[in-house]
Amino acid sequence: MNTKQYAKGFTLIEVLIAATILFTVVASVSQIYQGAAQSSIKASRSVELSALVPLLVDTISFNLRQADVSQTITQQGVLNSYQFSWSAAVIKKAPPPPQFQLETDSFVTLDNKFYLWQVQLTINKEEYSQQFEFTSLSWKGL
Numbered sequence: 001m002n003t004k005q006y007a008k009g010f011t012l013i014e015v016l017i018a019a020t021i022l023f024t025v026v027a028s029v030s031q032i033y034q035g036a037a038q039s040s041i042k043a044s045r046s047v048e049l050s051a052l053v054p055l056l057v058d059t060i061s062f063n064l065r066q067a068d069v070s071q072t073i074t075q076q077g078v079l080n081s082y083q084f085s086w087s088a089a090v091i092k093k094a095p096p097p098p099q100f101q102l103e104t105d106s107f108v109t110l111d112n113k114f115y116l117w118q119v120q121l122t123i124n125k126e127e128y129s130q131q132f133e134f135t136s137l138s139w140k141g142l
Contacts, residue, residue: 045128052082052123053132060086060119064138069093069115083124088136092116114139 010018056079067073069090076085094114098107114137121132 045125048080049082049123049130052079052084053121055079056084056086056121056123057134057136060088060121061136061138064088064115064117064119064136065140067138069138069140081125084121086119086121088117088119090115091118091135113141 060075063075064073067088072087072089074085074087076083078084092115093112094116095110095112096114098109100106101108117136117138119134119136121134123130123132
C-alpha cells in the first residue's frame, strides 16, 4: 500500500498572504484613527475659537465707542491662552438725519456722529492662527 501522509498546517505562501492582508488592515485602521484624532483636535480648537470671537467683538465694539475717530486703533492681548491682536480704522462717517426745530421752522443738520469702522482681528494659539475681518458701528454723543 502506497499511502502518502500529508503534513497538517499552512504553507509559507498562505502565511505570507495572510500576514500581508493583516498588515494592510492594521495600517488602514491606524490611518483612519490618526485622521479622526487630528479632526478632533481641529474641531475642539474651532469650538474654543467660536466661544472667544463674540467676547472679543463685544470688547472691540466697546473700545471703538470710546476711541478717537481720527486715528487707527490697535490693541493686543491674551484671552484663554489665545493671543489676539486687532486694528480698526474709520471707513465712513455720517451725521444723524436732519432734525426739525420748531423755533426756527427749519431743519438742522448735525455734525458727524456715526462712524463705521473696518476691523481686522487675528487670533493665535501655538501654530494655529485665524483672521477675521468685519465692520462695526459706533456713535458719539447722541
